[in-house]
């Protein structure tokens with residue numbers, strides 16, 4: 068009887084062990100800061116890819132944390148890591164956010180400073196054997212930084228670099244509501260999905276948006292000549308020193324840049340947006356892996 072019991076137990080343990088061998092669960096993301104050098108050495112034997120998230124620490128309205136863009140870029144990078152097994156290596160918490168500095172707490176680095184820091188980081192990673200760099204940016208102000216560092220890596224090192232978040236060719240843009248740019252319905256939805264404990268919906272209020280006469284006229288004319296919308300955007304989200312009237316606090320009384328109803332943001336909408344971006348990036352990574 069006893070032997071029979073031990074036998075049953077043994078078979079049970081064996082089958083559980085077998086299940087996990089056959090179905091390895093890639094549930095944990097790989098974050099460089101959480102790994103040892105031994106882990107990285109092991110990883111590099113079979114993979115030379117790395118994801119670097121780019122976000123910001125800047126005001127995101129009265130209802131969301133300053134780190135919103137950072138949590139978005141890092142959060143989505145971790146989800147991509149879980150799907151693909153690629154290391155995520157956060158380098159910076161801050162981004163280029165000068166035009167938000169009318170609201171306290173916003174941090175900002177000059178684009179050239181960021182490019183230098185990211186490039187020097189890449190140089191070291193290349194020394195260890197990383198060859199494929201993917202930047203997951205989720206802050207519009209960093210676009211120029213992302214383009215510059217990618218160009219510098221591609222043109223001065225043996226590594227290849229590409230964008231997989233904002234600005235990535237695999238990400239289909241559009242589909243959002245008109246002028247829902249910052250801390251509005253779309254972005255609040257994403258945070259309700261990724262970091263709900265940091266969102267205070269009771270403080271989410273419709274902003275008073277004030278465009279300059281010039282921007283208003285450009286939007287009017289853009290109804291006939293759509294490209295003028297791009298000209299209007301040159302006068303928005305620029306530092307107060309430019310005297311264009313488009314700094315964050317000149318544009319919006321509470322830091323939200325949106326005409327949409329921010330109180331209608333939802334976790335479901337956020338999940339949809341995030342899944343779309345994460346899936347597109349993960350699909351691209353699997354395709355790139357096959358190229359070797």
Ligand SMILES: [Zn+2]
Pocket residue numbers: 127135136205206249250254
């Ligand atoms: Zn943001």
